[in-house]
Amino acid sequence: MTNFAIERAETRDIEVLNEIERECFAEQAFPKSFLKYLILYPHSIFLKAMIGGEIVGFIAGILQASHRVGRIYTLDVKPEFRRRGIASKLLQTLESEFKNRGIAFSVLEVEVTNTAAIGLYQKFGYRSVRVLKNYYGKNRNGLQMVKNLV
Ligand SMILES: CC(C)(COP(=O)(O)OP(=O)(O)OC[C@H]1O[C@@H](n2cnc3c(N)ncnc32)[C@H](O)[C@@H]1OP(=O)(O)O)[C@@H](O)C(=O)NCCC(=O)NCCS
Numbered sequence: 001m002t003n004f005a006i007e008r009a010e011t012r013d014i015e016v017l018n019e020i021e022r023e024c025f026a027e028q029a030f031p032k033s034f035l036k037y038l039i040l041y042p043h044s045i046f047l048k049a050m051i052g053g054e055i056v057g058f059i060a061g062i063l064q065a066s067h068r069v070g071r072i073y074t075l076d077v078k079p080e081f082r083r084r085g086i087a088s089k090l091l092q093t094l095e096s097e098f099k100n101r102g103i104a105f106s107v108l109e110v111e112v113t114n115t116a117a118i119g120l121y122q123k124f125g126y127r128s129v130r131v132l133k134n135y136y137g138k139n140r141n142g143l144q145m146v147k148n149l150v
Contacts, residue, residue, distance in 0.1 A: 002051065002084045006093045009039050009046040009058060016055045017048070024076040028136060038062070038073060045097050049077070049086045056081040059090040063101055070098035070149075072108040075117070087120055095124075099149050106147045111136050121145050 009017060018032040030038075038060040039046045049057040057077035061070050072094065077086045095106055109132060110117045126145040135142030 002081070002086070004056065004084075004086060004089070005050045006047050006089060007050055009048045009060075011036060011039055013048060013055060014039070017058055020055065020058065020076050020078055021074065023078065025074075030074060035060075035074075045094055047090055047093055047097075049081075049090055051081070057086045057090060059087075059094050061094050061098065061106075063098070063103060065102065068102065068104040070094075070101075070103040070106045072106060082116075088124070091120070091124055095147070095149060104148065104150045106149055107144065109135060109142045109144050112141045112143050118143065118145075121147075 014032060014036055017035050021029045021035060038044050041062065043063045043065070044060060045063070046060040047058060048055050057075075059072065059075045061072045063070055075087055075090060077090075098106055106126070108121065108126070110121065112118075112131070124147065126147045128143045129146050130144050132142035132144055134140065
């Protein structure tokens with residue numbers, strides 16, 4: 001089992017986070033400006049996974065407290081660090097931060113072909129609630145998945 005730490009991301013991490021986002025999502029990657037927004041926005045939670053001073057993954061979510069919803073925007077683990085439980089720990093930590101702030105539902109979107117991510121979300125109790133046609137571009141459908149946190 002790899003030893004890693006989960007910490008809050010900071011604006012000085014932006015270049016590395018952007019590189020990882022591009023490595024994980026290629027042309028579907030969020031722009032650097034949006035990652036920066038997710039770090040700075042007061043109602044967001046941006047967590048990074050660290051191994052020996054290196055950022056190896058991250059997760060970001062936004063609190064929509066009036067609806068008691070926490071929306072997960074991105075979850076990335078560098079390819080060479082996958083299948084070591086890093087995404088699981090990032091997801092569990094974000095969910096517990098959501099819960100601590102009164103959030104009842106964790107919501108996310110994932111491409112229907114992304115079996116790794118769907119496997120991860122199902123393992124942690126997310127269920128598919130609807131198909132989002134062409135969400136990721138022409139003929140690239142999304143799945144909206146939800147987990148009840150309370
Ligand atoms: C999806 C992703 C975040 C998983 O990260 P990870 O650190 O490898 O995940 P974990 O090691 O915590 O895996 C937890 C569980 O997820 C599922 N899973 C992860 N990768 C999988 C794969 N390639 N195939 C099938 N199931 C997979 C398994 O159930 C796994 O449990 P197990 O290892 O006990 O079988 C990573 O593959 C990634 O960054 N992919 C590119 C970006 C992406 O698609 N992000 C999600 C967008 S919604």
